[in-house]
Amino acid sequence: MNIPAPNSDWGTIAQYALSFSGYTYVGGGPVELDLLWDKVCLDVENATVDELRACLFLIQRAARFCDVEGNDSDLEEARGLIELIRTKS
Numbered sequence: 001m002n003i004p005a006p007n008s009d010w011g012t013i014a015q016y017a018l019s020f021s022g023y024t025y026v027g028g029g030p031v032e033l034d035l036l037w038d039k040v041c042l043d044v045e046n047a048t049v050d051e052l053r054a055c056l057f058l059i060q061r062a063a064r065f066c067d068v069e070g071n072d073s074d075l076e077e078a079r080g081l082i083e084l085i086r087t088k089s
Helices: 010-017 022-026 030-042 049-065 072-088
Strands: none
Touching: 010 049, 010 072, 022 030, 022 049, 030 049, 049 072
C-alpha cells in the first residue's frame, strides 16, 4: 500500500495503519506496543520504518478502542509519523 499524502484524512490513514500488524511486529499485544512506543519516542529520528509503522498502528488501535477516531490530536500525530515513514522509505 502506498504511503498516504501528508494531508490525508483519518480514514485513509487508518487504512494504511492497519496494513501493517503492529502486534505481529512486536510479537505481543498492547503492552509490547506501548513499550515500543516509549522507545521510539525517546529516539524518533533513529527509529526504523517498521517501528514507525507499528507506532502508527498503535495510534489507530488506541483511537478505535477509545472511540475517538480521527480527533485532531491523533490525526496530527499520525501525519507526523507518516512524514517520517516517507522520509525513511
